Amino acid sequence: MDFSDFIAVVHKQFGLNLGAYKEKQLKRRIDNLRCSVGVDNYKEYFALLCTDPVQRAKFFDKITINVSEFFRNSDIFQALEKIILPELCSSRRKLKIWSAACSNGAEPYSIAIILNDGFPGISYKIDATDIDSNILAAARVGVYDEKAVKGVSKARLQKYFVRDNKGFYRVTPEVKRHVVFSRHDLLGDKFKKGYDLIVCRNVMIYFTRQTQEILYRKMYDSLVNGGVLFIGATENIIQYKDYGFEKVSHWFYRKSCPQQEVRHLEVR
Ligand SMILES: C[S@@+](CC[C@H](N)C(=O)[O-])C[C@H]1O[C@@H](n2cnc3c(N)ncnc32)[C@H](O)[C@@H]1O
Structure with missing residues (x-):
């Protein structure tokens, strides 16, 4: 499974359309997260997301980037x-x-x-x-x-x-x-x-x-x-x-x- 296959299965499974996000920065963030849990391929990482709610939550957190503050700028x-x-x-x-x-x-x-x-x-x-x-x-x-x-x-x-x-x-x-x-x-x-x-x-x-x-x-x-x-x-x-x-x-x-x-x- 390559990165584009991973994006496709994530879309199908979780309804999250990662194909619309800029690929380079998205891949970097996902790869960092994947490596941090010791997984070296997308197939295994997708399986982990399907079975482990904690890792799934971390994954969604990484994608959504919730930084905000009052009167920003x-x-x-x-x-x-x-x-x-x-x-x-x-x-x-x-x-x-x-x-x-x-x-x-x-x-x-x-x-x-x-x-x-x-x-x-x-x-x-x-x-x-x-x-x-x-x-x-x-x-x-x-x-x-x-x-x-x-x-x-x-x-x-x-x-x-x-x-x-x-x-x-x-x-x-x-x-x-x-x-x-x-x-x-x-x-x-x-x-x-x-x-x-x-x-x-x-x-x-x-x-x-x-x-x-x-x-x-x-x-x-x-x-x-x-x-x-x-x-x-x-x-x-x-x-x-x-x-x-x-x-x-x-x-x-x-x-x-x-x-x-x-x-x-x-x-x-
Ligand atoms: C960096 S925050 C921006 C918050 C606020 N607008 C601000 O400027 O302070 C980005 C937000 O976009 C949301 N987001 C990312 N993808 C989205 C999508 N496809 N549809 C709606 N919200 C999305 C994230 O969950 C996150 O809360």
């Missing part, structure tokens, strides 16, 4: 707060938001905090999704260590978190009630429509160029006219025009809206 969140959201809210009282590949919930909760703080007349709901059910369970609990909340201002820490006696921070119900978590595989599940804002950060980097193209087009279809796609700090949508987007800045792309003049923002 704070300057870009500033642009969201000061420019993108005011503009979106100038023409609507209700916002429908999707945080795709939301990991431990720090991302959707950050957006809820911003909206709660600065946009009192706006009602909003955030669909927060990820492929990894374990991380979603943690996200629903909403308890974070010091490192995850290092980007949260002192005032917001006091207002939106309760610190327990072990030094962990629990998100308040006021923030939680706006966020609904559910499992969603970007590579296999249907995309809902009608979003004013889609936040999809730090997951596309793992996918092949071809898969990225398909997903950006699907995200375009999921946005309302004038809706915005918010991407990760190290990401860039080069062919945004082909998908129908206008570039608002490096990290924000708007679904073309004929009635609205495009504002090009200087956020960095």
Whole structure:
């Protein structure tokens, strides 16, 4: 069994479409993990994944990479707060938001905090999704260590978190009630429509160029006219025009809206 056979059997057995991930980095991560358990071929490693739930969990963990934190890349969140959201809210009282590949919930909760703080007349709901059910369970609990909340201002820490006696921070119900978590595989599940804002950060980097193209087009279809796609700090949508987007800045792309003049923002 070679690596491509391994990918095919994993897809068939576990429904995880690894063929859509960038092969070189994926192979390196899987090989590291396989070697760390002393297995020197893919056939044996696949058999191990089928029979050993602990190794299977480790494998899924390695693929999903759940790193996240509140207000990740704070300057870009500033642009969201000061420019993108005011503009979106100038023409609507209700916002429908999707945080795709939301990991431990720090991302959707950050957006809820911003909206709660600065946009009192706006009602909003955030669909927060990820492929990894374990991380979603943690996200629903909403308890974070010091490192995850290092980007949260002192005032917001006091207002939106309760610190327990072990030094962990629990998100308040006021923030939680706006966020609904559910499992969603970007590579296999249907995309809902009608979003004013889609936040999809730090997951596309793992996918092949071809898969990225398909997903950006699907995200375009999921946005309302004038809706915005918010991407990760190290990401860039080069062919945004082909998908129908206008570039608002490096990290924000708007679904073309004929009635609205495009504002090009200087956020960095
Ligand atoms: C590095 S985290 C990004 C978290 C957050 N968006 C951020 O930028 O802080 C990547 C997340 O993508 C999720 N993921 C990986 N493949 C996915 C897929 N096919 N569908 C949905 N989520 C996926 C992982 O489970 C992980 O939680």
